[in-house]
Amino acid sequence: MSRSLSQGKLYIVGIGPGAVEYLTKKAEKALLGSEYVVGNGTYLDQMAEVIKGAKIIRSGMGGEVERARKAVELSREHVVSIISGGDANVYGMAGLVLEVAEKEGDVEVEIIPGVTALSAAASLLGAPVVSDFAVISLSDLLTPTDVIERRLNSAAEADFVIAIYNPKSRNRRQNFGKAVEIIRKYRSDDTPVGIVKNATREGETVITTTLGKIMDYNETIDMSTLVLIGNSESRLWGNRIITPRGYQRKYEY
């Protein structure tokens, strides 16, 4: 990676699930040390207190490419943070920003990881994700539908815990019901399911149910919801989900 001779630098910062208290110290330090902070309005608002000293460049959802290009351009001469909800990698900005930097590059880039929406949701639900898991986005804006469906089939068949991001995309609200039907081919109706909306943010909603009853909550589920489907060993404990890691095969309590 070549470095420019100027003082610029670009941080791609995972800010975590939303509340400022889930920011890492490293992410906070990068934000506090940045002359410019680039991001979409929702994430900028969540970080308002931390970034109040910086010049803010905000764009709406969907303006990702323009935002990435602007951040790369500014980082030739300035210290810039571009912020990503959750982790910088997991459905985050790192990919797009590096793609832009690769083409328009000659900037120094540092990526700062964050707490994923998945980890935040799992914590609220108990311990659903302590064994092998697969993470699938139902957004067919960027991935062809047949690839998504193949992944759902494979993950369900191989008994992965399944985390579903973007269960409802704006124009294709039927994708979620279809995904549930695929998973039900392989997994019993009493499989525990967690539905988490706005984890750590205003309007936080945590629901535990089962695969057979999940469509009762169809109206609740939207783009900002994360759905976690247990594996064949997961069980409900009150309103929590426990997926044993296998200790019960090895130890007596």
Added chain:
Amino acid sequence: MSRSLSQGKLYIVGIGPGAVEYLTKKAEKALLGSEYVVGNGTYLDQMAEVIKGAKIIRSGMGGEVERARKAVELSREHVVSIISGGDANVYGMAGLVLEVAEKEGDVEVEIIPGVTALSAAASLLGAPVVSDFAVISLSDLLTPTDVIERRLNSAAEADFVIAIYNPKSRNRRQNFGKAVEIIRKYRSDDTPVGIVKNATREGETVITTTLGKIMDYNETIDMSTLVLIGNSESRLWGNRIITPRGYQRKYEY
């Protein structure tokens, strides 16, 4: 969940990949407010500065069940943190602690998520994990070998980015080579691969290579290594890995 009448509380705290700067503010607050901190020696040492005011209960790796039981017991009357490397869920302590609490319970439990080793490794490698991914541990201590192999086959076949935790277990050092052979049935030899050891800690090692050459690094890979295998669209950019999220199908740069 019933709550005890005493003042006790149990935090299950994901401390992140290792360095203190990857701790969230919420995790730090829980640790600073705990009378007891329970964990294995490695993680306690990483957090030494933060937990110096607490009573420390340390046990070696493998003493997980005993440690969980002790933490649950103490939390009836005290504020206790039990610490988990990375996230509390992802191969973390949340599962075991809730299993113990379920049996010996009547304690108040709060789970605090953390930055996973996976997110830390991905950040060091660039942007390998921005699309759908599967996470598999090769440790056959807690999961039967045939289940692990089925998951490797399914994840490779469905073109998930694959993250491998515990690539070498203490007694079965051949598992990793076998896993690579399974993945190579489905993915080309020039698929980018990242090998990250001790992310954010002393001895941090970051290697980018390809699936065909991965066994050249066989001696480097140990229990504390995370291996990331790209999907069919991943590519190398210098010493970084980029997995396009699909923007190239949608936008012109």
